[in-house]
Amino acid sequence: MNESDFPEDTTFGVIGICGANCNLVARILKDRGFDVIGTDMSSGDDCRFKKSLEGYDIEVFYESHPEEFFEKADYIIPPISLPKTAEVFDIIQEKNIPVLEVSDIIDIFKVNKPVFGITGTNGKTTTTTLLKKIAYDNNIAPVEHNLEKMQGNAEYIPILQSRLNGDVGILEVGTFGVPGTIERIVGNSELTSGLITNITPDHLNDLGGFMEYAHVKAEFIKGLAGKQLIVNGQDPTIMGLLRELNFAGEIITFGVDEMPVGVASKECVCGKTIDVKEIISGSGYYLCECGLTTPQLDYIATNINLKNRTFELHTPEEKLEVKMLLDGIHNVYNVVGVIVAAHEFLKLPYDKILESIATFGGVSGRMEKVATIGEKDVVVDFAHNPAGVETVLREFKKLYGDITTVITISSESGAEGDLEIFNKVLEFSKYIVPASSASQKIASDKISECPELKEKIILNHGVDNFVKKGTLGATFDEVQEGINQALNLDCNKIVAIGEAATKFKKCVNNL
Structure with a gap:
């Protein structure tokens, strides 16, 4: 079934519209020009994501699933969590209304814009937020899930978000340490390119070891095979996975030229232990017995003055003078990655990018x-x-x-x-x-x-x-x-x- 198979006057009935997934489904269908009605057992006051429905002409029935809802609906979309034994399915079957699952919506309503994904252990939110700001400042509208107080970087939310109205998708791609999550997000969001900030130990209680976690993150690399990937080239885990997976797409590396703060050991993909002269945790200068070493970087920050929040950025085309409002060497990494993404993905000139960076004060809850x-x-x-x-x-x-x-x-x-x-x-x-x-x-x-x-x-x-x-x-x-x-x-x-x-x-x- 394709989107074009539905007549323009089709009415979709969305059950559980106060939940994250069905809220997004309702907005996707409305964005595509269809009539949408919703129902939820929550009251209007308790509807968690009611605010995100503002501006959408969607009739919502609260606290019940009334007869009128089923009479108006040509198709029903239930929430993923609703058990098939629920009474509402008896009503749907009795009235012979076709059911579409959330997965059907994803299969039928394709992504219709370029989509950029950002993953990594640290720095994802700052990087995503800054890249979106640059887009907005240059009259490029990124899609927003608008689910209040929800990060929304895992499971179905990024996938559905990519299908909302907007000029581009800029998605934070996370995982709760569950294998297959990133693979689903990358594939179903139809990423055209992406960025990896770093890979350091996290979620180890669920996965058993660092390399198990690293290979969950590697799903991002696999999903972008043959496409463009922007990476922190000073992280040996990222570069090792690229080599292990024989990544055939375009690789753009970035990093910083700064004195190391110490030496720490990190497990290499070859199984040996690699010493990293760290600039930030897990990233810096490295050389493993297997031959993995810090590459010559495509974009590199030099002459970093953290007190004045300035640095020079050497790009493949020119040298830039960068001024930022953020503190810390880790944010130099974040800003450099964003500059690369804004230039390579958003196709913006450097002067426009630097103007936005100079006025970015950071993300709530980060320093x-x-x-x-x-x-x-x-x-x-x-x-x-x-x-x-x-x-x-x-x-x-x-x-x-x-x-x-x-x-x-x-x-x-x-x-x-x-x-x-x-x-x-x-x-x-x-x-x-x-x-x-x-x-x-x-x-x-x-x-x-x-x-x-x-x-x-x-x-x-x-x-x-x-x-x-x-x-x-x-x-x-x-x-x-x-x-x-x-x-x-x-x-x-x-x-x-x-x-x-x-x-x-x-x-x-x-x-």
């Missing part, structure tokens, strides 16, 4: 200053895996000197990830306030092993046994109490890290 209380600045950052924590805290320490770190994380890699994160925090912080139950347990163990750490690790007596949800490791009250304790310490820079810190950042209003 975000939320308050100054007394003389103490409180900053939150979403960092939630060891590499992200190391990169962010190293940059904070470089910029501000002594810092107090409030930990609200519960690692998706389990106890091993929690311990690695704590050790990174221990390395870069003057004081540590563990605000999550996971970090509190590690803190107690550390103090038992080394009582001298009691001066550095300030136990948060407000921590309970909150059960983590993904990377949400602390409650509102625990975050508030953790920041409150940090305010009483002899340190003027407080960094609260983790999903809970960014989600509950308004707790500072009570302080």
Whole structure:
């Protein structure tokens, strides 16, 4: 069945329109010019994504599935989660209304625009948001899922988002560590090109090891076979996977020319251990016994001045003077990747790209200053895996000197990830306030092993046994109490890290 098989006056009935997937399906069908009606057992006040339906002429029946809904619908689209034993299917069968699954919508209504995907362990959201800003600034409309308070970088959301109205698709492509997720997104979103920021350990509790996780990310490379791929060439994992998979498309590499901050080991795709002279965690200069080495980069940032937030970028055509509002060497990587994507994918001239970058203040929850209380600045950052924590805290320490770190994380890699994160925090912080139950347990163990750490690790007596949800490791009250304790310490820079810190950042209003 094709889109053209449906008469223009077809009416699609969408059940569960207050849910993410069916909300997107309803908007796709309306964008394509069809009549759409919806129903949901939620009330109008409780409809989570009601706001995204504003501007769409869609009649919605709340709190029931009335007879009128079935009388008007030529086709019914139920939510993926609705069991086939549900009573509503008896009504559909009795009235002999054809059913289309969400997967049918994806198969029938094809992507009708160029689509760019962004994946990686760290930096995806900043990179995606900045690239979209550049597009908007140049009158190019990227598709937006507009699902309030939802990141929407995995499962069906990017796939459906790519089918909404817009000039281009710019999609953040994530995974919860589930093999096949990225493969489905890349294929069903019909990506024309993409970017990989980095690949560092994450989701290891689900996958068993770093290379298992890396090969989940490699689905992005496989999906873009024969197409264009922009990559951080200083990440040996990315470059090793490209070689292992014999990627035949166009590869564009980028990186930075900066002094390494240390040497760390990373597993190579060949099975050996490779030493990386790190510029940021997991990326830098490397040479493995198997011959894998840092390539000559197509785009490279030099003369980086983090204090002034400037650098020079050597491109294949010319040298650019770049001014940004973002802090940290990790954001130099992000900005360079975006410049490449904006030039290569959006086909914009460098001067237009640089104008947008110079006015980009960052993403909420990423190195975000939320308050100054007394003389103490409180900053939150979403960092939630060891590499992200190391990169962010190293940059904070470089910029501000002594810092107090409030930990609200519960690692998706389990106890091993929690311990690695704590050790990174221990390395870069003057004081540590563990605000999550996971970090509190590690803190107690550390103090038992080394009582001298009691001066550095300030136990948060407000921590309970909150059960983590993904990377949400602390409650509102625990975050508030953790920041409150940090305010009483002899340190003027407080960094609260983790999903809970960014989600509950308004707790500072009570302080």
